[in-house]
Each structure stands twice: as structure tokens, then as C-alpha cells.
Amino acid sequence: MKDRSRIWQHIFGKGPGASRRRAAVLLGQFLIFMMICTLISQALYTGRMVQVTAGNSRSMSLNHVVEAEGTVQKGPESAVLVPAGMRIAQVLVREGQQVEAGETLFLLDCGDMEEQLSEKQEEEQRRRMQLESARENAKRQKEDAQKNRERANEDYNSAVDIGDRQVDEARAAWEKAGQEREQFADWERYLADVQQSDPGLRQLDEQIALLEQELNALREQAGKAESEPAGTVDETGNTGKEDQTDDTGNAETDGGTQAEPAGRETGPDPGDGKDTTGWAAQILAKEQELARARAERESYLAQLSQNSRQQWEQTKAQLEESERQALRSYEGAQEGREQSVQAAARALEDASAKPASDSSLALLAMDVEQAKKECALLESLLETEGRICAQQAGQITQVSAQIGQRTTDAPVCLLAAAEGELTFQAMLTKEQIRFVNVGDECMVSFDSGKRKVEGLTVLSLSESREEPNRYELTLLLPAGQASMGQSGTVRLVQQTANYNTCVPLEALRVDSQQQTYVLVLSSTETFLGEQLTAVKRPVKVLDKNATYAALENGAVGAEEEIIISASGIVYEGDVVRMEEP
DSSP: OHHHHHHHHHTTTSSSHHHHHHHHHHHHHHHHHHHHHHHHHHHHHHHHHHEEEEEOEEEEEEEEEEEEEEEOOOOOOOEEETTTTBBBEEEEOTTTTTEOOOOEEEEEOOOHHHHHHHHHHHHHHHHHHHHHHHHHHHHHHHHHHHHHHHHHHHHHHHHHHHHHHHHHHHHHHHHHHHHHHHHHHHHHHHHHHHHHHHHHHHHHHHHHHHHHHHHHHHHHHHHHHSSTTOOOOTTTTOOOOOOOOOOOOEEEEETSOOOTTTTTTOOSSTTOTTHHHHHHHHHHHHHHHHHHHHHHHHHHHHHHHHHHHHHHHHHHHHHHHHHHHHHHHHHHHHHHHHHHHHHHHHHHHHHSSSSOOOOHHHHHHHHHHHHHHHHHHHHHHTTTTEEEEEESSEEEEEEOOOOOOOOSSOEEEEEEEEEEEEEEEEEEETTTTGGGGTTTTEEEEETTTTEEEEEEEEEEEEEOSSSSEEEEEEEEEEEOOOOOOOEEEEEEEEEEEEEEEEEGGGGOOOOOOOEHHHHHHHHEEETEEEEEEEEEEOOOOOOOESEEEEEOOOSSSOOEEEEEEESSOOOOOOOEEEOOO
16 A cells, blocks of 8 residues: 555655656647547538539530421422413312322413414524524624734734834934944044145145245245356346347347336346345245235135034034934834834734624524424423323322413422322421431331331421421321321431530539639648649530530540539639548
């Protein structure tokens, strides 16, 4: 007993280390208490979470089922047609009447048909004449067109030849004018040629040359006279020679000219060979005469130069103008050739162009053929005395012709076959029509689904005239499968192509902006464990049926879990938990 008492005293503080042991015990008790509280809190928190079911998207095709109620109707009707314009003489049937093949339905007015036949024959003859006339005109037009082409070709070749010749002639004239301008002398050479050929200048030059000779002779004689003694005669016999007297008492010089009167000195005194005054006077006079001749030549040469300059400039200007005119003529010839050749080429092109398509001959031929067919048709109707007969047995469902009226392109009556196929007609909505096409396979069930006719085909699909936004579906039923007026249900399944992302319809949600979206689960690790959060993901619906919706690729990943159903309302960002199995 004492030992047990010591143990308890040691634990509860009676002894060394009692405080530390009590603190450890209290800490352990606190931790246990907190763990119990946490478990209770987690249980309460989890209990308040919305429970959800989730699944992954899948790749699949969608089946669209179309069902509609309908009734069995009469079989296909055949139209009884009569050529337009025939007058009805008698109507021998009524609606609902049963007829046999070959039975007469209508009688046409034969007298009226005979009149029409006569008119059609005349019209055929007239159109044949028009056709022959048109063919002759076409033949003449073809021949005229050929002549026009040949003439246009000749005109073109002529325009080319004439234009080339005119251009060559104009170019030759231009080149000649240029050569004449280039060969025309420059001013110095021209002036030299004028001076050389001018007779007045040549006369003056000859006069000056003569004066120069005379002056030289005088100078030579004067020099000789100074060197000879007085009274001697010079070599010429003219100077220092005594005057000779003829029979009349007049003195003559050697030149045959009459001597000056007595007492007038004409030269040096011949008796005084040393006196040079007479020779000097003669030389001076000759020099003055030569100077005057030279001055006259210079004046004449200046005037000649001035006149020649004007003539040279005028001639040069005329040659240059002639060259310019020749150039303009050459350019005009080129332009004229181009225009004439171009006009001729266009005329040739027009004449060679393919004539416009003319269908008048073909139309006339068709008119003749049509008139011929109409005549043959009237003749065949007259041969049968205007009888219109049934081609098969059946029931008259509609009569539109009346006695005395002329027929049109519309049928005179409708005839339903007595035996054979029937039709099944049902009305579809605008939504259903999206999944039905002509030629689709379907089935019809009768007697509340107890009897089914499978392997049927949609014959036609047209908008209803009586009910807006409704469409009439028609099927052909094999003979013996149903009776007229019987009700049934048509069923058609349209399978789409494969979609990569399909989800149940329950997974689709719509926000306040009418945006379709789904909620996917996002997992996060917390101190309480894994936590699931709803994340909003906008999607685009491509197609859907009664159970599934096909989404645009990439909207939801194949591994992402999508919330399909929930025990309460789930919003974006809510923490949820999976429903317990």
C-alpha cells in the first residue's frame, strides 16, 4: 500500500519532475480534444455540401428519331391529257366513277378539228415557204460576205502597197533635200565662187591688171630715160622721138593718135633726156588711175558681197525650208499609210468576222416541224373520231373538262389505278423536317404497333398548303399491306456522323446571358483532404437529341469530369462532394 501511494504522489506532483509530467498529460488531452472537434467539424461541413454525380464526355454519333401519325391515301394518280385547243363535245365520266382500260372518257368536236387541220396545213405550207426564202437569203448573204472579205483583203494589200510607195517617195525627197542642203556651199566658198564668176569684177580685175602693166611700163621707160643721153630714141620709139608730120601738117604719135596742139606738153621733152618731170607726172597720173580702179573694185566687191550674202542666206533658207517640208511630207506619208492600212485592216477584220449567231433558220425549221406534228396529231384524232379513252382501269378522282370548252395544258381528268400501290401521308413539324430527306428509309406501324411495314422509302416532302410551318411526308406502300383510310405511325431514325465530345443533356446549363455552359470538377488538396470545386466552362452545342448533346471540339477535355446531376443548386466556385454509391 505504501508503494502504491508513492506512485500516485509522484504522478500528481509530489515528487521531483511532477510539473513536467502534468504539462505533458494536459497537452495530450488538448490534442485529443482538438482532433475530436476537427472530425466533428469536417463531418458537419461535409454534410452540408451539395452531392453531385459526374462523368466524362464521350465520342459517339447521335440518333434523331422522327415519329408522326398519318393515314393511308389513294395510290398515284395519272393525268388524262388532251392536246390544247380542242373543243370538248361530250363528257362521258364523272368523279368517283370506275372505268375500264380503253373506255371512252371524252368526245372531241370533229368539225372543229377539221377546221384546225386545214389552218395548220396552210400554216405548215407558209412556214415551209418562209424557210426556203430564209435559206436563199442566208446563201446570198454568205456569198456576199465572201466577196466582201476578198475585196477587203485586196483593199488592204493595195493600201499597204500604195502607202509603202508614198512613204518611199517622200523619204527619197527628204533625203534629196537634205543632200542639197548639205552640198550647198558655206559663205566663204559661195562668195569665192560668185567673185570668180562675176563679169563686172572680172572686168575690173582686167582693168586693174592693165593699169598695173601700163604703170610698170611707164616706170620702166622712166628708168631707161634717166640712163640714156638726150636726143636718143628709146627702144619703143615713143619717148624722145621727134614728131612726124603727115601731108596735112599734123603730127602723129606712134600709136596713131592725133598729137596735142602745138605749145601743149604731152610728155617729157625728148630733147632733154635728163628731165624726169614728164615721166613722174605720167606715173603719178597712172597710179592715181590705178588707185581709182582699185577703189572702184573694192566698192564693187563690197556691194557684190552684200548682194551675194543676201542671196546666199535666201538660198540657204529656201533649202532648209525645202528639207523641212520634205520631212513633213515624209511624216505625213507615214501617218497616212498607218491610217489607211489601219482602216483597211479593220475593214478586213469586220469582213472576216464570224457572223452573229442567227437562229432564225433553226426556229423556222422547228416551226415547220411543229406544224407538221400538229397536223399529224389532228389527223390521228380525226381517225379515232375524237375519242379520248382510259389507258388503264381505275377510278376517276377529278374531272376538270366541261362541254363546249377548249382544252388547255392542264389534264381533263385524274385517274387513280384500280390496283397497286397506296400512299401513306403524315405531317411533320419544322423541327422534325431537319432530320428527314427524300430517299431516307423508314417504317410504318399499324394496329397500335402490332403490325409493321419496314423497308419503306420517303417518296416526297413538301410544305403543307393548309397548315403553315408543317410539312407533308409521303411514302409508297406495297399492294396488300394496308387499306385506304387506315391510320398508322411512321418512324424514321437519322444517325449523324461521329462527334468527339458528347455529354448528357442534364449536364447543359444556361446562365442569365443565355450562354450555354457546363460545370467541371476541379480537385484541390487541403488539410481536410481532397476538395472538389465546380468550374464554369462555356460550350457551343453542335447537335443534340433527346438524351445527348454534341459539343464543339476542345470545349471540354476528355479526362475532365462534368457534373451531370446534383442534390441542390450548384454555382460556379461551389465546393461539392461526390454522391456516395
